[in-house]
Amino acid sequence: MKVIGLTGGIGMGKSTAANTFRRLHVPVFDADAAVHALQGWGGRAVAPIAAAFPGTVENGRVEREALRRAVLGDPAALKRLERIVHPLVRDAERRFLAAARRRSERLVVLDIPLLFETRGQGRCDLVVVVTAPAAVQRARVLRRKGMTEERLRWILGRQMPDREKRRRADILVNTGLSRHAAQRAIRKLVKDLRA
Numbered sequence: 001m002k003v004i005g006l007t008g009g010i011g012m013g014k015s016t017a018a019n020t021f022r023r024l025h026v027p028v029f030d031a032d033a034a035v036h037a038l039q040g041w042g043g044r045a046v047a048p049i050a051a052a053f054p055g056t057v058e059n060g061r062v063e064r065e066a067l068r069r070a071v072l073g074d075p076a077a078l079k080r081l082e083r084i085v086h087p088l089v090r091d092a093e094r095r096f097l098a099a100a101r102r103r104s105e106r107l108v109v110l111d112i113p114l115l116f117e118t119r120g121q122g123r124c125d126l127v128v129v130v131t132a133p134a135a136v137q138r139a140r141v142l143r144r145k146g147m148t149e150e151r152l153r154w155i156l157g158r159q160m161p162d163r164e165k166r167r168r169a170d171i172l173v174n175t176g177l178s179r180h181a182a183q184r185a186i187r188k189l190v191k192d193l194r195a
């Protein structure tokens with residue numbers, strides 16, 4: 001089974017690329033979705049987060065807005081949150097990979113925003129980095145509800161710079177050109193890997 005890592009900075013087009021893989025019947029592990037599930041009702045991160053960040057859990061689930069306020073601008077607090085969440089995400093990833101192996105999948109994708117930051121590339125046979133010009137990235141992200149210049153700057157400061165990610169990529173997918181071009185690049189990759 002070949003494991004494709006999919007990563008890129010905020011707003012570079014990971015989720016869109018992940019959907020293209022799904023349409024080609026390649027199973028995708030979505031780390032952001034795993035974080036949501038872990039922080040949702042019944043999730044394994046709820047109790048440790050309630051203990052570490054009082055007031056951020058309500059009705060058995062994490063209030064992400066409150067948690068964001070608790071960590072924004074506080075690198076030490078974010079580190080504490082990551083130490084709770086990342087091992088649990090890793091666990092979910094292991095289960096995903098084990099299930100895919102049992103089904104004899106030949107190709108799977110790990111969609112992980114912080115793949116390089118958490119040294120996850122070693123678990124991948126090849127890494128796809130989605131990228132676009134900084135101005136395009138900025139415009140995309142600032143269109144989102146609740147996003148501010150300050151928040152964007154802070155997030156970008158916590159992520160490995162795009163040029164570093166590009167340097168480490170096995171395959172670069174430019175999402176700044178057109179949807180069609182990005183889809184074509186992914187289709188070609190899947191076809192080559194399946195051959």
Ligand SMILES: CC(C)(COP(=O)(O)OP(=O)(O)OC[C@H]1O[C@@H](n2cnc3c(N)ncnc32)[C@H](O)[C@@H]1O)[C@@H](O)C(=O)NCCC(=O)NCCS
Pocket residue numbers: 009010011031032035064065067068071078081082085089113114155158159
């Ligand atoms: C702080 C939280 C509650 C904020 O939630 P919120 O719904 O407001 O934002 P969301 O999760 O959609 O993240 C917004 C953007 O920030 C980026 N981001 C999120 N966490 C981190 C982080 N630890 N370091 C760098 N960038 C991050 C993501 O790429 C995303 O594009 C949430 O991001 C969280 O629990 N983060 C810690 C877990 C983590 O490290 N996740 C990253 C993916 S594994």
Ligand SMILES: Nc1ncnc2c1ncn2[C@@H]1O[C@H](COP(=O)(O)OP(=O)(O)OP(=O)(O)O)[C@@H](O)[C@H]1O
Pocket residue numbers: 008009010011012013014015016017032113140174175176177178179180182183
């Ligand atoms: N190839 C592309 N061509 C044009 N627009 C694109 C392309 N890929 C993504 N986009 C647009 O860019 C925006 C961000 O895309 P997406 O949500 O996939 O990014 P992301 O990397 O998953 O973001 P985040 O890191 O915040 O989760 C969306 O509005 C999407 O429609």
